[in-house]
Amino acid sequence: MRASSPRWLAACALAATLQAGAAPVDYGTERGWGQLTLDRAARTFAISTVGANAHTCELQGRLSGAKLNEGTADSCRITLTEGRDGRIAVAAMPATEESCREFCGMRAYFDGDYLPLPAACRPDALRQQHARGLADYRAKRFDAALHAWGAGLTACERLMDHFGVWRWRNDMAIAAHRLGRHADCVQWSRAVLDEAAPSTFAPTDADTAAPLLKAARFNLGQCRAALSPR
Incomplete structure:
Protein backbone atom coordinates (compact mmCIF):
# COMPACT_ATOMS: atom_id res chain seq x y z
CA MET A 1 0.00 0.00 0.00
CA PRO A 118 -23.91 14.44 17.39
CA ALA A 119 -21.68 15.35 20.31
CA ALA A 120 -22.19 11.88 21.83
CA CYS A 121 -20.96 10.19 18.64
CA ARG A 122 -17.66 11.96 18.22
CA PRO A 123 -14.72 9.55 18.57
CA ASP A 124 -13.51 11.03 21.87
CA ALA A 125 -17.02 10.93 23.34
CA LEU A 126 -17.49 7.29 22.34
CA ARG A 127 -14.15 6.36 23.90
CA GLN A 128 -15.19 8.05 27.15
CA GLN A 129 -18.60 6.35 27.11
CA HIS A 130 -17.04 2.94 26.58
CA ALA A 131 -14.50 3.59 29.35
CA ARG A 132 -17.30 4.51 31.78
CA GLY A 133 -19.04 1.23 31.01
CA LEU A 134 -15.81 -0.69 31.47
CA ALA A 135 -15.15 0.97 34.84
CA ASP A 136 -18.66 0.06 35.98
CA TYR A 137 -18.25 -3.52 34.78
CA ARG A 138 -14.96 -3.97 36.61
CA ALA A 139 -16.62 -2.60 39.76
CA LYS A 140 -19.40 -5.19 39.29
CA ARG A 141 -21.97 -2.48 38.58
CA PHE A 142 -23.31 -4.53 35.69
CA ASP A 143 -26.57 -2.59 35.33
CA ALA A 144 -24.67 0.68 34.96
CA ALA A 145 -22.22 -0.87 32.51
CA LEU A 146 -25.03 -2.24 30.37
CA HIS A 147 -26.78 1.13 30.42
CA ALA A 148 -23.63 3.00 29.35
CA TRP A 149 -22.84 0.66 26.47
CA GLY A 150 -26.46 0.39 25.39
CA ALA A 151 -26.93 4.17 25.33
CA GLY A 152 -23.80 4.67 23.25
CA LEU A 153 -24.73 1.98 20.75
CA THR A 154 -28.34 3.13 20.46
CA ALA A 155 -27.28 6.71 19.73
CA CYS A 156 -24.36 6.05 17.42
CA GLU A 157 -24.50 2.57 15.89
CA ARG A 158 -25.14 3.73 12.32
CA LEU A 159 -22.10 6.05 12.53
CA MET A 160 -19.74 3.39 13.93
CA ASP A 161 -17.63 0.91 11.96
CA HIS A 162 -18.71 -2.71 12.21
CA PHE A 163 -15.75 -3.72 14.37
CA GLY A 164 -16.73 -1.07 16.91
CA VAL A 165 -20.36 -2.21 16.86
CA TRP A 166 -19.32 -5.82 17.41
CA ARG A 167 -17.06 -4.85 20.33
CA TRP A 168 -19.87 -2.94 22.07
CA ARG A 169 -22.37 -5.75 21.45
CA ASN A 170 -19.96 -8.28 22.96
CA ASP A 171 -19.54 -6.08 26.03
CA MET A 172 -23.31 -5.73 26.38
CA ALA A 173 -23.73 -9.50 26.02
CA ILE A 174 -21.35 -10.38 28.84
CA ALA A 175 -22.85 -7.68 31.12
CA ALA A 176 -26.31 -9.10 30.41
CA HIS A 177 -25.02 -12.58 31.23
CA ARG A 178 -23.74 -11.33 34.62
CA LEU A 179 -27.21 -9.92 35.28
CA GLY A 180 -28.92 -13.19 34.43
CA ARG A 181 -30.36 -11.72 31.22
CA HIS A 182 -29.21 -14.69 29.19
CA ALA A 183 -31.72 -14.25 26.35
CA ASP A 184 -30.39 -10.73 25.74
CA CYS A 185 -26.87 -12.11 25.79
CA VAL A 186 -27.82 -14.66 23.13
CA GLN A 187 -29.47 -11.96 21.01
CA TRP A 188 -26.46 -9.62 21.00
CA SER A 189 -23.92 -12.40 20.50
CA ARG A 190 -25.93 -13.87 17.66
CA ALA A 191 -26.20 -10.43 16.03
CA VAL A 192 -22.40 -10.19 15.84
CA LEU A 193 -22.02 -13.62 14.28
CA ASP A 194 -24.93 -13.19 11.86
CA GLU A 195 -23.59 -9.87 10.61
CA ALA A 196 -20.09 -11.29 10.12
CA ALA A 197 -21.18 -14.55 8.50
CA PRO A 198 -21.45 -13.35 4.87
CA SER A 199 -18.23 -11.30 5.05
CA THR A 200 -14.94 -12.18 3.42
CA PHE A 201 -12.20 -10.29 5.24
CA ALA A 202 -8.93 -9.00 3.86
CA PRO A 203 -5.94 -10.20 5.95
CA THR A 204 -5.60 -7.18 8.26
CA ASP A 205 -9.37 -6.96 8.74
CA ALA A 206 -9.47 -10.68 9.52
CA ASP A 207 -6.93 -10.15 12.30
CA THR A 208 -9.16 -7.47 13.81
CA ALA A 209 -12.34 -9.51 13.43
CA ALA A 210 -10.99 -12.78 14.82
CA PRO A 211 -10.96 -11.94 18.58
CA LEU A 212 -14.34 -10.21 18.30
CA LEU A 213 -15.94 -13.24 16.69
CA LYS A 214 -14.23 -15.58 19.16
CA ALA A 215 -15.67 -13.54 22.05
CA ALA A 216 -19.14 -13.60 20.48
CA ARG A 217 -19.02 -17.39 20.08
CA PHE A 218 -17.85 -17.81 23.68
CA ASN A 219 -20.58 -15.53 25.03
CA LEU A 220 -23.20 -17.29 22.93
CA GLY A 221 -22.15 -20.68 24.29
CA GLN A 222 -22.20 -19.45 27.88
CA CYS A 223 -25.61 -17.86 27.61
CA ARG A 224 -27.21 -20.73 25.71
CA ALA A 225 -25.95 -23.10 28.38
CA ALA A 226 -27.46 -20.91 31.08
CA LEU A 227 -30.83 -21.02 29.29
CA SER A 228 -30.81 -24.81 28.88
CA PRO A 229 -32.98 -26.79 31.32
CA ARG A 230 -31.01 -28.83 33.83
Missing part, protein backbone atom coordinates in the same frame (compact mmCIF):
# COMPACT_ATOMS: atom_id res chain seq x y z
CA ARG A 2 1.26 3.46 -0.84
CA ALA A 3 1.84 5.55 2.26
CA SER A 4 -0.70 8.36 2.68
CA SER A 5 0.78 11.58 3.97
CA PRO A 6 -1.40 14.64 4.69
CA ARG A 7 -1.13 17.39 2.07
CA TRP A 8 -2.75 20.73 1.65
CA LEU A 9 -5.37 20.75 -1.06
CA ALA A 10 -7.57 23.43 -2.41
CA ALA A 11 -11.28 22.63 -2.33
CA CYS A 12 -14.50 24.27 -3.28
CA ALA A 13 -16.43 26.28 -0.75
CA LEU A 14 -19.72 24.98 0.56
CA ALA A 15 -22.96 26.02 -1.07
CA ALA A 16 -24.09 27.63 2.18
CA THR A 17 -22.55 30.93 3.28
CA LEU A 18 -19.48 30.40 5.46
CA GLN A 19 -19.95 31.95 8.87
CA ALA A 20 -17.01 33.74 10.41
CA GLY A 21 -16.22 32.62 13.93
CA ALA A 22 -18.10 29.32 13.70
CA ALA A 23 -16.52 26.45 15.59
CA PRO A 24 -15.16 23.47 13.62
CA VAL A 25 -17.82 20.88 12.84
CA ASP A 26 -17.18 17.13 12.83
CA TYR A 27 -18.89 14.85 10.30
CA GLY A 28 -18.89 11.09 9.88
CA THR A 29 -20.08 8.52 7.38
CA GLU A 30 -22.61 5.82 7.94
CA ARG A 31 -20.74 2.65 9.03
CA GLY A 32 -17.95 4.85 10.34
CA TRP A 33 -15.40 4.54 7.54
CA GLY A 34 -14.78 8.29 7.16
CA GLN A 35 -14.45 11.48 9.15
CA LEU A 36 -14.51 15.09 7.98
CA THR A 37 -13.75 18.21 10.02
CA LEU A 38 -14.76 21.60 8.60
CA ASP A 39 -13.44 24.82 10.11
CA ARG A 40 -15.44 27.52 8.39
CA ALA A 41 -13.72 30.35 10.26
CA ALA A 42 -10.22 29.19 9.30
CA ARG A 43 -11.55 27.95 5.91
CA THR A 44 -9.89 24.57 6.26
CA PHE A 45 -10.98 20.96 6.08
CA ALA A 46 -9.52 17.57 6.99
CA ILE A 47 -10.68 14.17 5.77
CA SER A 48 -9.60 10.79 7.13
CA THR A 49 -10.99 7.47 5.93
CA VAL A 50 -10.26 3.76 6.38
CA GLY A 51 -10.96 1.20 3.69
CA ALA A 52 -10.51 -2.55 3.41
CA ASN A 53 -7.35 -4.09 4.84
CA ALA A 54 -6.70 -0.89 6.87
CA HIS A 55 -5.85 1.17 3.78
CA THR A 56 -6.41 4.88 4.42
CA CYS A 57 -6.99 8.26 2.83
CA GLU A 58 -5.69 11.47 4.46
CA LEU A 59 -6.49 14.89 3.03
CA GLN A 60 -6.08 18.36 4.52
CA GLY A 61 -6.86 21.50 2.61
CA ARG A 62 -8.37 24.95 2.32
CA LEU A 63 -11.79 26.12 1.20
CA SER A 64 -10.97 28.29 -1.77
CA GLY A 65 -13.95 30.34 -2.83
CA ALA A 66 -17.65 31.04 -2.77
CA LYS A 67 -18.54 28.95 -5.83
CA LEU A 68 -18.83 25.22 -6.26
CA ASN A 69 -16.26 23.19 -8.17
CA GLU A 70 -13.37 25.53 -7.41
CA GLY A 71 -9.97 24.67 -6.04
CA THR A 72 -6.88 22.82 -7.07
CA ALA A 73 -3.56 21.72 -5.63
CA ASP A 74 -1.14 19.03 -6.66
CA SER A 75 -3.41 18.34 -9.64
CA CYS A 76 -6.26 17.22 -7.35
CA ARG A 77 -9.59 19.05 -7.26
CA ILE A 78 -12.50 18.10 -5.04
CA THR A 79 -15.96 19.39 -4.23
CA LEU A 80 -17.77 19.63 -0.90
CA THR A 81 -21.49 20.21 -1.36
CA GLU A 82 -23.81 20.83 1.58
CA GLY A 83 -27.24 19.18 1.48
CA ARG A 84 -30.46 20.36 3.05
CA ASP A 85 -30.07 17.94 5.98
CA GLY A 86 -26.60 19.29 6.77
CA ARG A 87 -24.66 16.43 5.23
CA ILE A 88 -21.62 17.14 3.08
CA ALA A 89 -21.16 15.27 -0.20
CA VAL A 90 -17.44 14.93 -0.99
CA ALA A 91 -16.27 14.01 -4.48
CA ALA A 92 -13.13 14.13 -6.58
CA MET A 93 -13.68 16.01 -9.81
CA PRO A 94 -13.63 13.61 -12.77
CA ALA A 95 -10.79 15.39 -14.55
CA THR A 96 -8.42 14.89 -11.61
CA GLU A 97 -9.79 11.70 -10.06
CA GLU A 98 -6.63 9.72 -10.80
CA SER A 99 -4.42 12.44 -9.32
CA CYS A 100 -6.47 12.36 -6.12
CA ARG A 101 -5.72 8.65 -5.69
CA GLU A 102 -2.23 9.51 -4.45
CA PHE A 103 -3.80 10.56 -1.15
CA CYS A 104 -5.26 7.08 -0.62
CA GLY A 105 -4.17 3.50 -0.24
CA MET A 106 -5.28 0.99 -2.84
CA ARG A 107 -8.49 -0.05 -1.06
CA ALA A 108 -9.48 3.30 0.42
CA TYR A 109 -11.51 6.20 -0.93
CA PHE A 110 -12.90 9.49 0.37
CA ASP A 111 -15.87 10.14 -1.94
CA GLY A 112 -19.20 9.91 -0.13
CA ASP A 113 -21.69 11.56 2.20
CA TYR A 114 -20.58 12.86 5.60
CA LEU A 115 -23.24 13.53 8.24
CA PRO A 116 -22.94 16.01 11.14
CA LEU A 117 -21.86 14.03 14.21
Whole structure:
Protein backbone atom coordinates (compact mmCIF):
# COMPACT_ATOMS: atom_id res chain seq x y z
CA MET A 1 0.00 0.00 0.00
CA ARG A 2 1.26 3.46 -0.84
CA ALA A 3 1.84 5.55 2.26
CA SER A 4 -0.70 8.36 2.68
CA SER A 5 0.78 11.58 3.97
CA PRO A 6 -1.40 14.64 4.69
CA ARG A 7 -1.13 17.39 2.07
CA TRP A 8 -2.75 20.73 1.65
CA LEU A 9 -5.37 20.75 -1.06
CA ALA A 10 -7.57 23.43 -2.41
CA ALA A 11 -11.28 22.63 -2.33
CA CYS A 12 -14.50 24.27 -3.28
CA ALA A 13 -16.43 26.28 -0.75
CA LEU A 14 -19.72 24.98 0.56
CA ALA A 15 -22.96 26.02 -1.07
CA ALA A 16 -24.09 27.63 2.18
CA THR A 17 -22.55 30.93 3.28
CA LEU A 18 -19.48 30.40 5.46
CA GLN A 19 -19.95 31.95 8.87
CA ALA A 20 -17.01 33.74 10.41
CA GLY A 21 -16.22 32.62 13.93
CA ALA A 22 -18.10 29.32 13.70
CA ALA A 23 -16.52 26.45 15.59
CA PRO A 24 -15.16 23.47 13.62
CA VAL A 25 -17.82 20.88 12.84
CA ASP A 26 -17.18 17.13 12.83
CA TYR A 27 -18.89 14.85 10.30
CA GLY A 28 -18.89 11.09 9.88
CA THR A 29 -20.08 8.52 7.38
CA GLU A 30 -22.61 5.82 7.94
CA ARG A 31 -20.74 2.65 9.03
CA GLY A 32 -17.95 4.85 10.34
CA TRP A 33 -15.40 4.54 7.54
CA GLY A 34 -14.78 8.29 7.16
CA GLN A 35 -14.45 11.48 9.15
CA LEU A 36 -14.51 15.09 7.98
CA THR A 37 -13.75 18.21 10.02
CA LEU A 38 -14.76 21.60 8.60
CA ASP A 39 -13.44 24.82 10.11
CA ARG A 40 -15.44 27.52 8.39
CA ALA A 41 -13.72 30.35 10.26
CA ALA A 42 -10.22 29.19 9.30
CA ARG A 43 -11.55 27.95 5.91
CA THR A 44 -9.89 24.57 6.26
CA PHE A 45 -10.98 20.96 6.08
CA ALA A 46 -9.52 17.57 6.99
CA ILE A 47 -10.68 14.17 5.77
CA SER A 48 -9.60 10.79 7.13
CA THR A 49 -10.99 7.47 5.93
CA VAL A 50 -10.26 3.76 6.38
CA GLY A 51 -10.96 1.20 3.69
CA ALA A 52 -10.51 -2.55 3.41
CA ASN A 53 -7.35 -4.09 4.84
CA ALA A 54 -6.70 -0.89 6.87
CA HIS A 55 -5.85 1.17 3.78
CA THR A 56 -6.41 4.88 4.42
CA CYS A 57 -6.99 8.26 2.83
CA GLU A 58 -5.69 11.47 4.46
CA LEU A 59 -6.49 14.89 3.03
CA GLN A 60 -6.08 18.36 4.52
CA GLY A 61 -6.86 21.50 2.61
CA ARG A 62 -8.37 24.95 2.32
CA LEU A 63 -11.79 26.12 1.20
CA SER A 64 -10.97 28.29 -1.77
CA GLY A 65 -13.95 30.34 -2.83
CA ALA A 66 -17.65 31.04 -2.77
CA LYS A 67 -18.54 28.95 -5.83
CA LEU A 68 -18.83 25.22 -6.26
CA ASN A 69 -16.26 23.19 -8.17
CA GLU A 70 -13.37 25.53 -7.41
CA GLY A 71 -9.97 24.67 -6.04
CA THR A 72 -6.88 22.82 -7.07
CA ALA A 73 -3.56 21.72 -5.63
CA ASP A 74 -1.14 19.03 -6.66
CA SER A 75 -3.41 18.34 -9.64
CA CYS A 76 -6.26 17.22 -7.35
CA ARG A 77 -9.59 19.05 -7.26
CA ILE A 78 -12.50 18.10 -5.04
CA THR A 79 -15.96 19.39 -4.23
CA LEU A 80 -17.77 19.63 -0.90
CA THR A 81 -21.49 20.21 -1.36
CA GLU A 82 -23.81 20.83 1.58
CA GLY A 83 -27.24 19.18 1.48
CA ARG A 84 -30.46 20.36 3.05
CA ASP A 85 -30.07 17.94 5.98
CA GLY A 86 -26.60 19.29 6.77
CA ARG A 87 -24.66 16.43 5.23
CA ILE A 88 -21.62 17.14 3.08
CA ALA A 89 -21.16 15.27 -0.20
CA VAL A 90 -17.44 14.93 -0.99
CA ALA A 91 -16.27 14.01 -4.48
CA ALA A 92 -13.13 14.13 -6.58
CA MET A 93 -13.68 16.01 -9.81
CA PRO A 94 -13.63 13.61 -12.77
CA ALA A 95 -10.79 15.39 -14.55
CA THR A 96 -8.42 14.89 -11.61
CA GLU A 97 -9.79 11.70 -10.06
CA GLU A 98 -6.63 9.72 -10.80
CA SER A 99 -4.42 12.44 -9.32
CA CYS A 100 -6.47 12.36 -6.12
CA ARG A 101 -5.72 8.65 -5.69
CA GLU A 102 -2.23 9.51 -4.45
CA PHE A 103 -3.80 10.56 -1.15
CA CYS A 104 -5.26 7.08 -0.62
CA GLY A 105 -4.17 3.50 -0.24
CA MET A 106 -5.28 0.99 -2.84
CA ARG A 107 -8.49 -0.05 -1.06
CA ALA A 108 -9.48 3.30 0.42
CA TYR A 109 -11.51 6.20 -0.93
CA PHE A 110 -12.90 9.49 0.37
CA ASP A 111 -15.87 10.14 -1.94
CA GLY A 112 -19.20 9.91 -0.13
CA ASP A 113 -21.69 11.56 2.20
CA TYR A 114 -20.58 12.86 5.60
CA LEU A 115 -23.24 13.53 8.24
CA PRO A 116 -22.94 16.01 11.14
CA LEU A 117 -21.86 14.03 14.21
CA PRO A 118 -23.91 14.44 17.39
CA ALA A 119 -21.68 15.35 20.31
CA ALA A 120 -22.19 11.88 21.83
CA CYS A 121 -20.96 10.19 18.64
CA ARG A 122 -17.66 11.96 18.22
CA PRO A 123 -14.72 9.55 18.57
CA ASP A 124 -13.51 11.03 21.87
CA ALA A 125 -17.02 10.93 23.34
CA LEU A 126 -17.49 7.29 22.34
CA ARG A 127 -14.15 6.36 23.90
CA GLN A 128 -15.19 8.05 27.15
CA GLN A 129 -18.60 6.35 27.11
CA HIS A 130 -17.04 2.94 26.58
CA ALA A 131 -14.50 3.59 29.35
CA ARG A 132 -17.30 4.51 31.78
CA GLY A 133 -19.04 1.23 31.01
CA LEU A 134 -15.81 -0.69 31.47
CA ALA A 135 -15.15 0.97 34.84
CA ASP A 136 -18.66 0.06 35.98
CA TYR A 137 -18.25 -3.52 34.78
CA ARG A 138 -14.96 -3.97 36.61
CA ALA A 139 -16.62 -2.60 39.76
CA LYS A 140 -19.40 -5.19 39.29
CA ARG A 141 -21.97 -2.48 38.58
CA PHE A 142 -23.31 -4.53 35.69
CA ASP A 143 -26.57 -2.59 35.33
CA ALA A 144 -24.67 0.68 34.96
CA ALA A 145 -22.22 -0.87 32.51
CA LEU A 146 -25.03 -2.24 30.37
CA HIS A 147 -26.78 1.13 30.42
CA ALA A 148 -23.63 3.00 29.35
CA TRP A 149 -22.84 0.66 26.47
CA GLY A 150 -26.46 0.39 25.39
CA ALA A 151 -26.93 4.17 25.33
CA GLY A 152 -23.80 4.67 23.25
CA LEU A 153 -24.73 1.98 20.75
CA THR A 154 -28.34 3.13 20.46
CA ALA A 155 -27.28 6.71 19.73
CA CYS A 156 -24.36 6.05 17.42
CA GLU A 157 -24.50 2.57 15.89
CA ARG A 158 -25.14 3.73 12.32
CA LEU A 159 -22.10 6.05 12.53
CA MET A 160 -19.74 3.39 13.93
CA ASP A 161 -17.63 0.91 11.96
CA HIS A 162 -18.71 -2.71 12.21
CA PHE A 163 -15.75 -3.72 14.37
CA GLY A 164 -16.73 -1.07 16.91
CA VAL A 165 -20.36 -2.21 16.86
CA TRP A 166 -19.32 -5.82 17.41
CA ARG A 167 -17.06 -4.85 20.33
CA TRP A 168 -19.87 -2.94 22.07
CA ARG A 169 -22.37 -5.75 21.45
CA ASN A 170 -19.96 -8.28 22.96
CA ASP A 171 -19.54 -6.08 26.03
CA MET A 172 -23.31 -5.73 26.38
CA ALA A 173 -23.73 -9.50 26.02
CA ILE A 174 -21.35 -10.38 28.84
CA ALA A 175 -22.85 -7.68 31.12
CA ALA A 176 -26.31 -9.10 30.41
CA HIS A 177 -25.02 -12.58 31.23
CA ARG A 178 -23.74 -11.33 34.62
CA LEU A 179 -27.21 -9.92 35.28
CA GLY A 180 -28.92 -13.19 34.43
CA ARG A 181 -30.36 -11.72 31.22
CA HIS A 182 -29.21 -14.69 29.19
CA ALA A 183 -31.72 -14.25 26.35
CA ASP A 184 -30.39 -10.73 25.74
CA CYS A 185 -26.87 -12.11 25.79
CA VAL A 186 -27.82 -14.66 23.13
CA GLN A 187 -29.47 -11.96 21.01
CA TRP A 188 -26.46 -9.62 21.00
CA SER A 189 -23.92 -12.40 20.50
CA ARG A 190 -25.93 -13.87 17.66
CA ALA A 191 -26.20 -10.43 16.03
CA VAL A 192 -22.40 -10.19 15.84
CA LEU A 193 -22.02 -13.62 14.28
CA ASP A 194 -24.93 -13.19 11.86
CA GLU A 195 -23.59 -9.87 10.61
CA ALA A 196 -20.09 -11.29 10.12
CA ALA A 197 -21.18 -14.55 8.50
CA PRO A 198 -21.45 -13.35 4.87
CA SER A 199 -18.23 -11.30 5.05
CA THR A 200 -14.94 -12.18 3.42
CA PHE A 201 -12.20 -10.29 5.24
CA ALA A 202 -8.93 -9.00 3.86
CA PRO A 203 -5.94 -10.20 5.95
CA THR A 204 -5.60 -7.18 8.26
CA ASP A 205 -9.37 -6.96 8.74
CA ALA A 206 -9.47 -10.68 9.52
CA ASP A 207 -6.93 -10.15 12.30
CA THR A 208 -9.16 -7.47 13.81
CA ALA A 209 -12.34 -9.51 13.43
CA ALA A 210 -10.99 -12.78 14.82
CA PRO A 211 -10.96 -11.94 18.58
CA LEU A 212 -14.34 -10.21 18.30
CA LEU A 213 -15.94 -13.24 16.69
CA LYS A 214 -14.23 -15.58 19.16
CA ALA A 215 -15.67 -13.54 22.05
CA ALA A 216 -19.14 -13.60 20.48
CA ARG A 217 -19.02 -17.39 20.08
CA PHE A 218 -17.85 -17.81 23.68
CA ASN A 219 -20.58 -15.53 25.03
CA LEU A 220 -23.20 -17.29 22.93
CA GLY A 221 -22.15 -20.68 24.29
CA GLN A 222 -22.20 -19.45 27.88
CA CYS A 223 -25.61 -17.86 27.61
CA ARG A 224 -27.21 -20.73 25.71
CA ALA A 225 -25.95 -23.10 28.38
CA ALA A 226 -27.46 -20.91 31.08
CA LEU A 227 -30.83 -21.02 29.29
CA SER A 228 -30.81 -24.81 28.88
CA PRO A 229 -32.98 -26.79 31.32
CA ARG A 230 -31.01 -28.83 33.83
